[in-house]
Amino acid sequence: MHMHIGSPSPSTYSYDASKSPSHPAYYTHHTLSPGPSIPDHRIPVVQSPYGVTQPHYSPSVRAPQIGNIPLPSDSDQGGKLAHRAHGSGSSAFSLNPALVYNPSGVLYFNLMYPTETIRFKKAAHLPQLSESATHPCQSRLILRIYNQALQLDSSFAAENPNGLTLYDVLHRIYTWFHTGVSRQEMQALGPQQRAYLTDSFSRRTANNPNEYRAGVKRLDWLGQSTFFFGLSPAPDGSGAWIINVGAQPMA
Numbered sequence: 001m002h003m004h005i006g007s008p009s010p011s012t013y014s015y016d017a018s019k020s021p022s023h024p025a026y027y028t029h030h031t032l033s034p035g036p037s038i039p040d041h042r043i044p045v046v047q048s049p050y051g052v053t054q055p056h057y058s059p060s061v062r063a064p065q066i067g068n069i070p071l072p073s074d075s076d077q078g079g080k081l082a083h084r085a086h087g088s089g090s091s092a093f094s095l096n097p098a099l100v101y102n103p104s105g106v107l108y109f110n111l112m113y114p115t116e117t118i119r120f121k122k123a124a125h126l127p128q129l130s131e132s133a134t135h136p137c138q139s140r141l142i143l144r145i146y147n148q149a150l151q152l153d154s155s156f157a158a159e160n161p162n163g164l165t166l167y168d169v170l171h172r173i174y175t176w177f178h179t180g181v182s183r184q185e186m187q188a189l190g191p192q193q194r195a196y197l198t199d200s201f202s203r204r205t206a207n208n209p210n211e212y213r214a215g216v217k218r219l220d221w222l223g224q225s226t227f228f229f230g231l232s233p234a235p236d237g238s239g240a241w242i243i244n245v246g247a248q249p250m251a
Contacts, residue, residue, distance in 0.1 A: 095134055096134060096166060099133060099170075100231065102229060103246070105121060105227065105229055107121070109227065110227055111177050111219060111227070121249075129166045132163055133158075134164065137164070142238070143155065143158060143176075144243065147221070156176050158173075170228070179217065181215070196221075196223070197220045200223045203224075227248055227249055231243060
């Protein structure tokens with residue numbers, strides 16, 4: 001079943017005082033920064049035109065939301081056609097269908113693992129990761145992850161001055177989520193947020209000493225919803241793209 005980043009419930013997420021934020025293994029020396037930029041000339045850009053459709057929005061608790069504005073429901077057929085977006089001060093462009101929100105998942109991309117593990121689920125969807133992420137080609141996309149219950153609201157950019165490829169966008173998402181959370185950031189969180197991250201971190205690293213030593217990552221905000229389901233244009237007109245995640249995609 002497709003899940004969004006849910007609010008922790010007392011019966012599911014408990015706070016272990018012996019694994020409190022004072023534990024040194026929970027932190028890295030990183031700060032919550034936008035993360036590294038994507039190197040240029042990594043993969044050649046191959047452009048192809050994409051069909052477009054106006055996105056339809058209906059209330060759903062299965063995808064992250066911006067405020068109280070609903071995002072696409074599971075009934076949307078976003079994986080077949082690309083969305084058209086109007087960024088601030090830019091002309092309309094279409095998103096590569098491989099990146100468009102689809103609850104069934106065109107891509108099989110578990111954010112716990114590197115971008116080299118990405119695969120396409122069906123023979124009908126076999127674009128190359130070197131393809132352009134948009135048509136016409138764009139050099140910058142603003143990506144956003146939001147969860148109201150956890151008071152999580154972060155934006156960051158995927159950039160390539162020579163034009164964004166599918167790999168650029170997907171790798172940027174991966175590197176952002178694998179950036180560490182600092183001690184100062186953890187101490188600034190409320191009890192519910194801290195308990196959620198503590199539980200998520202403990203589950204993720206239970207059998208992985210190396211990851212435990214690496215400390216809490218932004219990935220831990222996702223809990224068990226670590227699969228990438230695509231991008232949705234923010235209906236607030238900001239030009240940002242909402243990152244949709246969930247549990248393992250439907251077949």
